[in-house]
Amino acid sequence: MTRAVLSVGLAVLAFVAVGAAFFVLIGKPPLTMLGAMLRFGFGDAYSVSESLVKATPILLCALAIIVPARLGLLSVGADGQLYVGALAGTAVMLAGAAAPGWWLLPAVLVTGALGGALWGGVAGVLKARIGVNETISTLLLNFIGLLLVNHFVYGSWRDPANLGWPSTIPFPPQATVPSLLGTRVHAGLLLALAAVVGGHVWLVRSRFGVALRVLRENRKVGDMVGLNYRRNVIVTMAIGGGIAGLAGICEASAIQGRLQPGLSLGYGLTGFLVAWLAGHSFLGAAPLAVLIGGLIVAGDALQLYAKVPAASATILQGLLFATALAVSGLARRGSPPRG
Amino acid sequence: MTSAAPPAVRFRAVAKSFGPVRAVDGVDLEIRRGETLALLGENGAGKSTLVKLLYGVHQPDAGAIELDGRPVVIASPAVAIARGIGMVFQRFTLVPALSVLENLLLAWPHTRWRLGRDHAPVLARLAVLAPGIDPARRVAQLSVAERQLVELVRVLNMDARCVLLDEPTAVLTPLEVERLYELIRPLASQGRAVVMITHKLADVAACADRVVVMRQGRIVDEAPAGARSDDALVRAMIGASSVVEEGTPPARIGAARLVVRGLGAGFVRDVSFEVCAGEVLGVAGVAGNGQRPLAEVLAGVVAPSAGAVHLDGRSLTRRDGAAGLDPRVAYIPEQPLDNGVAGALSATVNVALRRLRALRAFPDWRAEAATARELMRRFDVRPPEPRLPARAFSGGNLQKLVLARELSRAPDLVVACYPTMGLDVAATHAVHGHLLECASRGASVVWFSEDLDELLGCAHRIAVMRDGRIVGVLAREHASRQALGRLMAGSTGQVA
Numbered sequence: 001m002t003r004a005v006l007s008v009g010l011a012v013l014a015f016v017a018v019g020a021a022f023f024v025l026i027g028k029p030p031l032t033m034l035g036a037m038l039r040f041g042f043g044d045a046y047s048v049s050e051s052l053v054k055a056t057p058i059l060l061c062a063l064a065i066i067v068p069a070r071l072g073l074l075s076v077g078a079d080g081q082l083y084v085g086a087l088a089g090t091a092v093m094l095a096g097a098a099a100p101g102w103w104l105l106p107a108v109l110v111t112g113a114l115g116g117a118l119w120g121g122v123a124g125v126l127k128a129r130i131g132v133n134e135t136i137s138t139l140l141l142n143f144i145g146l147l148l149v150n151h152f153v154y155g156s157w158r159d160p161a162n163l164g165w166p167s168t169i170p171f172p173p174q175a176t177v178p179s180l181l182g183t184r185v186h187a188g189l190l191l192a193l194a195a196v197v198g199g200h201v202w203l204v205r206s207r208f209g210v211a212l213r214v215l216r217e218n219r220k221v222g223d224m225v226g227l228n229y230r231r232n233v234i235v236t237m238a239i240g241g242g243i244a245g246l247a248g249i250c251e252a253s254a255i256q257g258r259l260q261p262g263l264s265l266g267y268g269l270t271g272f273l274v275a276w277l278a279g280h281s282f283l284g285a286a287p288l289a290v291l292i293g294g295l296i297v298a299g300d301a302l303q304l305y306a307k308v309p310a311a312s313a314t315i316l317q318g319l320l321f322a323t324a325l326a327v328s329g330l331a332r333r334g335s336p337p338r339g
Numbered sequence: 340m341t342s343a344a345p346p347a348v349r350f351r352a353v354a355k356s357f358g359p360v361r362a363v364d365g366v367d368l369e370i371r372r373g374e375t376l377a378l379l380g381e382n383g384a385g386k387s388t389l390v391k392l393l394y395g396v397h398q399p400d401a402g403a404i405e406l407d408g409r410p411v412v413i414a415s416p417a418v419a420i421a422r423g424i425g426m427v428f429q430r431f432t433l434v435p436a437l438s439v440l441e442n443l444l445l446a447w448p449h450t451r452w453r454l455g456r457d458h459a460p461v462l463a464r465l466a467v468l469a470p471g472i473d474p475a476r477r478v479a480q481l482s483v484a485e486r487q488l489v490e491l492v493r494v495l496n497m498d499a500r501c502v503l504l505d506e507p508t509a510v511l512t513p514l515e516v517e518r519l520y521e522l523i524r525p526l527a528s529q530g531r532a533v534v535m536i537t538h539k540l541a542d543v544a545a546c547a548d549r550v551v552v553m554r555q556g557r558i559v560d561e562a563p564a565g566a567r568s569d570d571a572l573v574r575a576m577i578g579a580s581s582v583v584e585e586g587t588p589p590a591r592i593g594a595a596r597l598v599v600r601g602l603g604a605g606f607v608r609d610v611s612f613e614v615c616a617g618e619v620l621g622v623a624g625v626a627g628n629g630q631r632p633l634a635e636v637l638a639g640v641v642a643p644s645a646g647a648v649h650l651d652g653r654s655l656t657r658r659d660g661a662a663g664l665d666p667r668v669a670y671i672p673e674q675p676l677d678n679g680v681a682g683a684l685s686a687t688v689n690v691a692l693r694r695l696r697a698l699r700a701f702p703d704w705r706a707e708a709a710t711a712r713e714l715m716r717r718f719d720v721r722p723p724e725p726r727l728p729a730r731a732f733s734g735g736n737l738q739k740l741v742l743a744r745e746l747s748r749a750p751d752l753v754v755a756c757y758p759t760m761g762l763d764v765a766a767t768h769a770v771h772g773h774l775l776e777c778a779s780r781g782a783s784v785v786w787f788s789e790d791l792d793e794l795l796g797c798a799h800r801i802a803v804m805r806d807g808r809i810v811g812v813l814a815r816e817h818a819s820r821q822a823l824g825r826l827m828a829g830s831t832g833q834v835a
Contacts, residue, residue: 207698210688214695217681224640224670225692226663 007331014323019316028308037316040301041294047301049183053255055293056189057082057264060247061271062278062285063195064120067240068134069280070203071232072216077123077138078244079268080145081116085245086252087149088115090168090259093175094157104175109249116245117238119145124237128230134237142268150261157259167260177254188250193286195243200282212236244268265296273321277328295320345408346371347501347532348393353402354556355388357731360722362388364556365402370501375523375533377547377564381576381763382735383721385556386536390503394426395419425499427491427507435479439465439489442478446493465492468518482627483673483757484511484789488519495522501532506734508542509761512625512789513824520545538576538763540569552576573764592618592799596651597637597752597783603645605632606807610646614752614783619775621798622787622809623823629807630756630787631673637785638670638754650752650783662696669750669777671741673757673787679741682730686720687711689729690744718743719769735766746773753777753784759793771797791820803827 019037020030041051061078068075089112096104123141126132150166159169177186203209215222215229222229247267252259270292278284299313348370355363363385370376380386391397393404395413403410406422413419419426433442443461462474469488478486491507504523508516523546527533535542543550543564550567552560552575560567560575567575593616602610607629614620624630636643639655648655655665664670672678680689687704688695690711698707711725720732720739732740738758746753755774759767775797778784788794794801795818802812803826811826 205704206701207695208700210684210702211695213684214681214688214692217683218677220640220678221681221692224664226696228662 007327010331011324011327014327015320018319018323022312022315022319026308026312028306033302033306033308036302036306037295037298039298040305041298046183047294047297049181049185050297051290051294052185052189053183053293054296055289056186056192057247057251057267058270058274058292059192059196059286059289060188060243060250061267062274062289063192063199063271063282064116064240064242064244064247065272065275066278066280066282066285067199067203067243068120068124068233068236069275070209070212070216071229071236073127073233073236074135075120075123075138075237075240076135076272077120077141077241077268078247078271079264079266080138080142081119081241081244082248082251082264082268083142083145083149084119084248085112085116085241086248086259086263087145087152088112088118088245089249090157090252093171093253094168097169097172097175100174102174104172105177105253108171108175108253109177109246112249113242113245116248117242120241120244121234121238123241124234127237128233134233149259149263153260159258165260167258170258171253175253176257177250179254184255186250186254188246188254191246191250196282196286203282244271270317277321277324279328292317292320344372345405347407349405349408350389350393351403351405353389353392353399353404355392355397355399358727361556363392363399366553366556366558368551368558370532370534371549372500372532373527373530374548375527375535375546377543377550378534378536378553379538379543379550379572379576380536380553381538382761382766383733384553384576384763386553387505387733388556389553390426390505390534390536393419393501394424394503420497420499423498423500424503425494425497425501426503426505427487427494428505433478433486433490433493436477438475438477439472439481440474442489443474443493443496447496461496464495464522465489468492468522469515482631483760484515484626487511488515491519491522495526499531502526502534504533504535506536506538506761508537508539512827513791513820514625516541540572543572576764592616593781597655597785598649599637599646600649601646602633602636602643602648604636604641604643605629607632607636608645608807610809612802612809612812614785616781616783617778618800619778619784619786619798621794621801622785622804623789623791623794623801623827624804625827626789628804630804632807633804634670634672634754634756634785634787637752638668638672639664640670640672655752664693666693666748667751669745669748669753669755669782671738671745671753671755671758673760675737675741676730676734680729680737683728685726685728686715686732686740687725689740690714690725693744693748714743714747715740717747718773719766735762738762739766739769742770742773746777749780749782750777751782753782753786755784756787757789758786759788759790767793791823794818794823795820 016034019034023030023033040047042048061082064078064081065075089108092108092111119141123134123137126137127134153168154166157168158166177188179186211227212232215227215232219229248263251263256263274285274288274292278288295317296313299316302308302312303310346369350366350368353363353366366389378386388397392399395415395418404413440458447461465472465474469485472485494502507519511519523533535546547564550562550564551558552572554576595613596616597614600611610633622630635641637648643656650667676682687708691707708725712723715723715725718739720736720743729737729740753774758774759770762770774784774786786798798815800812800814801818801823802809803823805827813822
């Protein structure tokens with residue numbers, strides 16, 4: 001535990017050093033810039049709320065990657081699952097928009113999760129039945145998911161009132177994920193946090209979670225004691241997909257207010273990196289997602305107020321991941337060997 | 340060598356702990372050129388750890404290691420190899436997907452960027468040690484014993500001036516052991532320092548110039564070979580506890596329980612036999628003659644290609660998609676770390692594995708840990724700490740952990756594959772005792788082993804496998820090493 005805290009501390013220090021070097025390189029005062037980043041990311045209530053808004057889909061996408069990873073699967077499909085989840089939930093919203101019932105929001109959310117689960121499940125079935133590599137299939141399904149959404153919002157779902165702008169009609173109030181405390185932070189964050197805590201207990205303490213670890217460690221032994229690898233491939237891929245689908249429908253409903261192209265700002269890939277950095281732990285993913293959310297918000301703000309290039313946020317994010325991975329790799333080298 | 344020259348290796352007050360376990364606890368030891376040193380001790384006595392410190396696998400917590408009188412830090416096996424230290428592990432380091440020749444070429448010190456055409460020098464030692472191994476075969480297809488031999492050839496090929504052998508004879512047949520001795524003896528006379536970790540007194544008698552006995556991380560005895568009686572060495576190894584009497588199979592045998600008819604699997608063909616209640620059927624044979632496929636079919640790990648297996652009239656044959664092994668069967672696979680446990684998971688989980696599917700959705704892991712601790716005490720797994728990951732246990736203790744899981748469930752059929760391979764005297768006796776106790780409770784036991792003395796002592800009947808068939812079954816009264824050896828080798832081979 002102390003080692004973990006130490007390595008996070010080291011990672012932050014390394015990132016500050018590398019980040020400062022980057023600012024020097026682009027001719028900005030490094031300390032001022034780093035201070036501004038901290039302020040823009042977490043300096044006041046508004047910055048914190050915006051960071052949490054960004055953190056929510058990243059966290060859900062990270063969880064979506066972690067569940068199959070507990071079985072040893074390398075899914076990169078959170079983005080596609082996010083899009084298909086949003087698509088499925090939006091379909092229910094369109095069908096029920098006229099009805100004023102309270103049930104519309106739960107129906108939209110559940111369908112969104114099911115859509116994502118379907119998309120994850122497709123990769124799971126391909127892997128379990130015919131051995132298609134899950135990394136390749138989820139990568140390709142990402143494109144299909146994204147283009148499916150484009151197909152509908154450019155096509156039959158386009159709201160004529162938008163005068164050519166490709167998007168659906170706005171989500172009616174009874175299908176909108178409620179916001180919290182008058183900010184843009186929405187109830188999806190609560191869902192994500194509940195998933196973090198519940199999922200952590202579930203993966204670490206439950207028979208199912210242990211069965212996943214047994215299968216990841218030694219599939220032969222798992223088979224001997226009656227654990228079904230193929231079924232668990234499908235189940236974990238579908239559960240992961242469901243979580244990503246939830247991210248998609250929350251983003252469409254609460255943040256964008258409609259389904260339109262460009263729903264995900266690379267949340268799937270960012271979530272993948274967060275999952276990796278968190279060592280595929282649900283608990284570890286939450287603070288990391290908030291940190292990355294803050295970094296994105298700060299990067300956007302710097303671009304506006306400090307006139308740094310638009311790519312700066314992405315570069316800083318890349319530097320953060322690279323330093324964090326390097327530090328955790330170094331920490332592993334220093335730890336006692338197994339055996 | 341003059342007496343003034345420093346020893347090849349000197350350990351000075353070296354210590355190494357893993358968590359609470361003091362694996363090596365202040366060891367002073369010299370390893371001299373031109374001498375074969377036998378390092379004796381029980382499983383978990385610290386022999387392997389001590390040698391791995393020299394090979395750079397682990398770093399000592401305290402003390403120093405000197406090579407030729409100069410203190411050195413051996414940060415990794417690569418450093419050790421560069422300094423002329425070669426090691427043959429219990430766990431093998433060959434590349435399974437490559438052929439025997441390719442594996443040997445990988446480690447051949449004179450290999451340039453292009454693999455040469457003349458492979459004769461690379462294969463010379465292989466031809467001596469294991470003429471039966473085709474260099475073109477892939478390592479994945481070799482049996483455990485064959486891999487061990489290739490591993491050994493690989494290290495011998497490196498011309499190391501200090502050769503470390505971790506239980507080199509543990510998995511070899513008597514004939515292979517003799518050949519190995521022939522290879523080891525000249526190593527020392529050529530001026531190398533040789534360290535052989537073992538718990539077999541026969542190894543000491545055959546090869547060693549000096550013997551060092553370790554117990555609980557310390558050196559408890561050191562003497563020239565031959566200066567100690569076997570009894571004295573065994574007492575030093577196991578300490579105050581007395582030697583367990585060798586078990587004998589139960590006298591009463593009941594009706595046939597296990598019935599195997601016309602079984603085929605892989606290259607195993609047409610195997611038929613019966614095993615009665617309370618009976619131990621030993622299966623002998625040179626490794627790689629079909630023992631593994633037969634064991635896996637009997638246990639229900641894989642489905643047979645032909646024939647049937649019945650236990651008490653009910654089929655044991657694995658159906659596709661079946662939910663794991665039949666609960667009536669206890670299966671003790673060879674190489675438990677690869678085939679019997681999930682290495683990174685705790686002993687608690689590994690002991691509970693066979694019941695895992697029957698546990699609640701949220702099992703009471705504290706109760707499971709208590710159960711595991713109790714079983715670990717009963718089966719003498721050391722340390723009896725259920726939270727440790729399975730891979731943290733030494734070979735013998737890991738085997739006892741698997742036994743604890745499998746045999747505590749009162750099985751009707753026990754399929755045991757090389758259950759005492761690599762185990763020390765005390766642990767071997769304990770394993771024999773547990774298996775025979777299962778038989779005396781009425782279970783049928785099928786016991787694969789390459790240790791003929793073990794089978795002659797414990798089995799009612801001994802079947803011999805060769806080329807995928809059972810070529811003979813000898814009753815205990817009529818069996819002898821010579822008779823079994825003749826069957827194992829076949830008409831064309833030599834007698835072991």
